[in-house]
Amino acid sequence: MTTPADLLEDLTDGVDAVFVFSPSSGFYERFEESDVEVVVVAPENAVDAETYVELPLPFENVRDRIRFGVEGAMDRGIVDDGDEVACVVGIFGDDHDSLVRVRVDEAMHSGVYDLFANSRADPGVIRDVFEVVIELGKKGQKGKPVGALFVIGDAGKVMNKSRPLSYNPFEKSHVHVGDPIVNVMLKEFSRLDGAFVISDSGKIVSAYRYLEAGAEGVDIPKGLGTRHMAGAAITRATNATAIVLSESDGMVRAFKGGELILEIDPEDY
Numbered sequence: 001m002t003t004p005a006d007l008l009e010d011l012t013d014g015v016d017a018v019f020v021f022s023p024s025s026g027f028y029e030r031f032e033e034s035d036v037e038v039v040v041v042a043p044e045n046a047v048d049a050e051t052y053v054e055l056p057l058p059f060e061n062v063r064d065r066i067r068f069g070v071e072g073a074m075d076r077g078i079v080d081d082g083d084e085v086a087c088v089v090g091i092f093g094d095d096h097d098s099l100v101r102v103r104v105d106e107a108m109h110s111g112v113y114d115l116f117a118n119s120r121a122d123p124g125v126i127r128d129v130f131e132v133v134i135e136l137g138k139k140g141q142k143g144k145p146v147g148a149l150f151v152i153g154d155a156g157k158v159m160n161k162s163r164p165l166s167y168n169p170f171e172k173s174h175v176h177v178g179d180p181i182v183n184v185m186l187k188e189f190s191r192l193d194g195a196f197v198i199s200d201s202g203k204i205v206s207a208y209r210y211l212e213a214g215a216e217g218v219d220i221p222k223g224l225g226t227r228h229m230a231g232a233a234i235t236r237a238t239n240a241t242a243i244v245l246s247e248s249d250g251m252v253r254a255f256k257g258g259e260l261i262l263e264i265d266p267e268d269y
């Protein structure tokens with residue numbers, strides 16, 4: 001007779017590593033003596049794990065969360081193509097309620113880790129822009145849905161492939177994303193047309209930019225309009241990352257290398 005324990009044994013049989021997502025120290029201790037590699041994936045290394053991948057966002061979507069951890073571990077040579085890993089995660093809450101077995105391979109590679117860790121811009125800058133955009137998506141502008149387009153990193157090249165739609169309010173300022181006052185300004189200016197351009201270090205270079213990169217070879221899902229197309233295209237023509245808030249469906253999407261890498265619903269955060 002098959003018992004639930006047998007099923008779990010099948011899921012964990014022969015795994016090369018166990019990924020534990022956001023464990024408490026008590027929970028983590030139970031894995032410490034394990035003879036397979038244990039990787040902690042969490043917003044911070046609160047348990048002092050030896051092998052740790054930092055989560056820049058909580059990733060409500062569990063596939064994205066798992067992909068981020070696995071791609072991060074691949075990037076650092078902790079796991080390799082063909083490895084089998086068991087992921088211990090909480091889907092419905094902070095407590096661990098699920099065990100997911102995944103096979104590490106290039107095919108599952110979505111680029112979500114690269115988006116943060118291997119972008120031209122500092123990972124913290126990408127995270128700060130996500131935070132502003134998620135907040136903007138949740139609240140809108142004075143309660144009304146608003147759209148926005150942020151192009152982050154490789155700003156010199158981005159400026160060369162765009163033109164101003166209007167006077168640049170950030171012309172002579174030296175302000176950075178993440179600064180609370182700047183976040184208020186960004187939200188205020190998001191009502192206006194065009195894109196924000198942000199440098200590798202997070203300096204706001206310009207608002208109101210009309211992006212002119214060609215859409216040739218850019219393959220994004222049908223139904224997305226010109227804002228998304230312009231955002232995707234600039235990431236193919238430069239080494240920038242684009243984060244787009246859609247006014248029409250309220251979703252936040254990130255593009256890199258001309259591709260849609262991540263899609264999140266601000267309401268989940």
Ligand SMILES: Nc1ncnc2c1ncn2[C@@H]1O[C@H](COP(=O)(O)OP(=O)(O)OP(=O)(O)O)[C@@H](O)[C@H]1O
Pocket residue numbers: 146147148149192193194195209210211212224225226227228229230245246247248249
């Ligand atoms: N090339 C571009 N560069 C910068 N901004 C652009 C560009 N093209 C469009 N936009 C901005 O996108 C806005 C919305 O255009 P559109 O509705 O076609 O985009 P969309 O992708 O459907 O976005 P949304 O989901 O927010 O409606 C425009 O008002 C403009 O501000």
Ligand SMILES: [Mn+2]
Pocket residue numbers: 225226248
């Ligand atoms: Mn539209």
